[in-house]
Amino acid sequence: MNAIIISIGTELTTGQCLDTNAQWLSQRLTDLGGHVQSHVTVSDDVAKIAEAFRLAMSGADVVIATGGLGPTPDDLSREALSLALKEPLETDEIALKQLKSFFISLNRPMPPANLSQATRPKGCEMIPNPRGTAPGISHSSHSKHFFLLPGVPSEMKAMYEQSIEPLIAQHSSGARTVRSRLSVLGISEARLGDTLGNLMVPGRNPSVGTTAADGIISIRIVARGSSESEAQDLLKKDVQEVRSRLGEAVFGENEDTVASVVGHMLLDRGLTIATAESCTGGLIAKRLTDVPGSSRYFKEGFILYHNSTKSSRLGIPADLIDRDGAVSESVARAMAEGCRAVSGCDFSISTTGIAGPGGGCPPDKPVGLVYVGLAREDKTVAKRLMLGEHLTRDEIRDRTCHAALNMLRLWLIESR
Ligand code: AMP
């Protein structure tokens, strides 16, 4: 199955809005064994849209176009389809009824401009829209399928899943693509390449590739098979292989975050945690509480930004801060221990560092120097991170957060 995706809208061609529809649709079509041969982006110009429709319909088995179905004058996809098919626009009575009852359910009069949304070129069918006023339009001939959907991503996705995917799945050969993403911390991309080398050769099935962002490396595994179960088997084998080669460096799969993984571990073991943050300004507490249900293990977080509060809130001796500086191993340890004592939690995490851009004192205390402290009943540790002076303030705080949560994860594994 060859496919072309057409994205319509001047907001796309002028760069105001990123075309996420084409990305999402491409993944879904590829998963069904389809071959997406091109993405086409067209501005709100009726002649150009019609031309793109004609070209795509002659060149692919499946065409999915999104955008330009709204009620405003710049929404021209219906007219363009009418031009491309050389069929007049007519009102679809069922769609009109649905449109009217949609406005009745909102207890609002229907603006006359919405009437155009119940029209489609003669010989086409409407695609119901469970989330909005604009139905989609489909056209099939000689086992070629054309679909036009609204540009609003949530509507487009719901309609694709409800009305288009089942149809395409029926026509596809049965071949399937499945994918998984493993997330890794604490190992360089180069070392990862060495460890996974033979799995990453071009052309191999499954394909294994890595991308790095924010200090986390993602390993993407994509498996193709002549059936869903064949593809799943291949994927599962590679996921196991990668996990066994990398061990504890792999912290999660797909949507997992370090915070969600740590949260599950704490919850499973009935443990609690509190945070004492300086340079991360509450970011670790934020990440921990991003996870639904985190109140079962996260008790409280201190943001101890000024030196005086480190002493007044957690009882860290002022002369310790004077002697070693706020950014020091001893203060990180004292913050973690103080936080654990005050909160009564099983574990605590602390951070103190220089997030920049100012405030660095090289060579001893450059921007990017961070200490992370961890305390539990029998032990306190502090780790010195040199994140690098080239990083931005946001990057330093973000990476500190990942590193601290990952330290906690490894500690939880070790103390199991
Ligand atoms: P439209 O259906 O053309 O009225 O589009 C409605 C809104 O959906 C636009 O204003 C964009 O915010 C969004 N949108 C349209 N096309 C896309 C696309 N290809 N990717 C992401 N968002 C889109």
Ligand code: MG
């Ligand atoms: Mg538009």
